Amino acid sequence: MKKLSLRARVLTGTVAVAALGAGTFGAVSASASAPAAAPAAAVKADTSSRNLQQSTHLTVAAATKAAQATLDAAKKENQRVSVAVVDRNGNTIVTLRGDGAGPQSPESAVKKAFTAVSWNAPTSELVKRLEQAPNLKDIPGTLFLGGGAPVQVKGAPVAGIGVAGAPSGDLDEKFAKAGVAALAR
Numbered sequence: 001m002k003k004l005s006l007r008a009r010v011l012t013g014t015v016a017v018a019a020l021g022a023g024t025f026g027a028v029s030a031s032a033s034a035p036a037a038a039p040a041a042a043v044k045a046d047t048s049s050r051n052l053q054q055s056t057h058l059t060v061a062a063a064t065k066a067a068q069a070t071l072d073a074a075k076k077e078n079q080r081v082s083v084a085v086v087d088r089n090g091n092t093i094v095t096l097r098g099d100g101a102g103p104q105s106p107e108s109a110v111k112k113a114f115t116a117v118s119w120n121a122p123t124s125e126l127v128k129r130l131e132q133a134p135n136l137k138d139i140p141g142t143l144f145l146g147g148g149a150p151v152q153v154k155g156a157p158v159a160g161i162g163v164a165g166a167p168s169g170d171l172d173e174k175f176a177k178a179g180v181a182a183l184a185r
Contacts, residue, residue: 055088058151058159062183063093066151066161069182071098074166074175081165081175084109085151086117088158090141101165108164112172114141116148117160123148124173147172149180 058066063085070083075098082105084095092113097106115123124146130136137144143162146169151159161179163172 056153056156056158057087058085058093058183060093063159066179066182067094067096070161070163070175070179071096073178074098074163074171077171079166079171079175081163081172082106082109083175083179084113084162085179086110086113086160086162088117090114090117090160093159098165105165108143108145109147109162111141111143111162112145112148112164112176113160113162114148115143115160116150116162116176117157118142120150120152120157122146122150122173122177123162124169127169145169145172147176149173149176151180151183 067083067085071081074081074083080098080100080102082095082097082101084106085093087093092110095106095110112123115126119126123144126136126148127144127146130144136142147164147166148160148162150157151161161176163176163179166172166175
């Protein structure tokens with residue numbers, strides 16, 4: 001083992017003392033800080049405050065029920081579709097790809113559901129609005145084709161159901177409305 005020079009030993013010792021001192025100072029500082037705060041009282045919000053807003057959301061079970069009812073309605077007419085249910089914010093709750101549905105149908109179903117809930121209207125009605133405002137189709141994540149239906153509570157949108165894969169948007173929308181109707185049962 002190589003012997004350290006006097007200079008190296010002094011430098012090493014100084015670093016060790018500094019580290020020990022910093023640790024001791026930190027420990028003393030930490031224990032000398034303000035006394036532990038009393039447990040925080042529960043924060044209560046006044047629900048009548050105009051700064052708060054309540055909203056209604058579908059449960060996963062309800063969204064799944066609606067999606068399955070949609071697939072069942074399509075199956076009765078021998079149609080192979082996909083269905084998506086999104087919440088009020090456009091987040092996907094559930095997507096089901098029916099047996100034999102095309103590969104593009106799940107994504108299209110999500111976009112139709114998002115479009116329906118965003119405008120609180122069936123997408124077949126929104127297609128008509130494109131004549132007056134053709135730039136609507138440029139909004140990211142939307143799809144202005146028949147097949148989307150909003151789910152409403154007291155007239156306010158809480159979810160959207162989108163269907164894609166049938167030969168027409170009218171059929172897609174018919175199946176989406178069957179999903180909406182299943183939520184009322």
